[in-house]
Amino acid sequence: MKITQVFIVTGTPGTGKTTVSTILSERLRARHIELSKFSIENGYVIEDDVERDTKVVDMEALGSAIGEIIEKSSSPVIVDGHYAHELVDGPLISRLLVLRRKPWNLKSVLEARHYSNEKVWENLEAEIMGVIIGEALELIPGSKIFEIDTSNQTSGETADQIIEIIEGNASSKPILDWVTYPETMELLLSRSCTS
């Protein structure tokens, strides 16, 4: 039986998933599925949530479509998206990478996208609380999950780090916790001063 290698690249928006996945797909000769783009192009968006400034997708249909691509693919598959970890069946996943970024650095990346203030803070809070890594740990064995802090490195260095992980030369480290950093407290205080 053919076993396709499947790499999930997840993380809060703005942590570098798409940039890193693009480099990685070239280096690994893998198929890169960027979920936001794929779901628009293939009609899996079922609602445009204007209030939350986000698109709602049909997770079940999108999940089956991705499952089918994985099944048929003769090359490795990289699934890139902030909900990619919820979409692909755990046993199919070879490695799950959660990209993290220091919240006080992430803020400017999100603001540059012209997200609403609410959407910027919704994402910053999710990053501060480690929402995605928490979800991933509930779905997939911890031994398959790796966190990478992209704050102080280039996208190429992040891709190199992922290749090391894939080749089995890195072990999973303790979970990052931004809550303990004084900069996080300053960031949260800056919000209460402006809103």
Ligand SMILES: Nc1ncnc2c1ncn2[C@@H]1O[C@H](COP(=O)(O)OP(=O)(O)O)[C@@H](O)[C@H]1O
């Ligand atoms: N180490 C890094 N890894 C990945 N992206 C980085 C890194 N450092 C800076 N970036 C930048 O972060 C921004 C957000 O990247 P993007 O790939 O669009 O994120 P995402 O797909 O997670 O929303 C881009 O401008 C990218 O060039």
Ligand SMILES: [Mg+2]
């Ligand atoms: Mg992206």
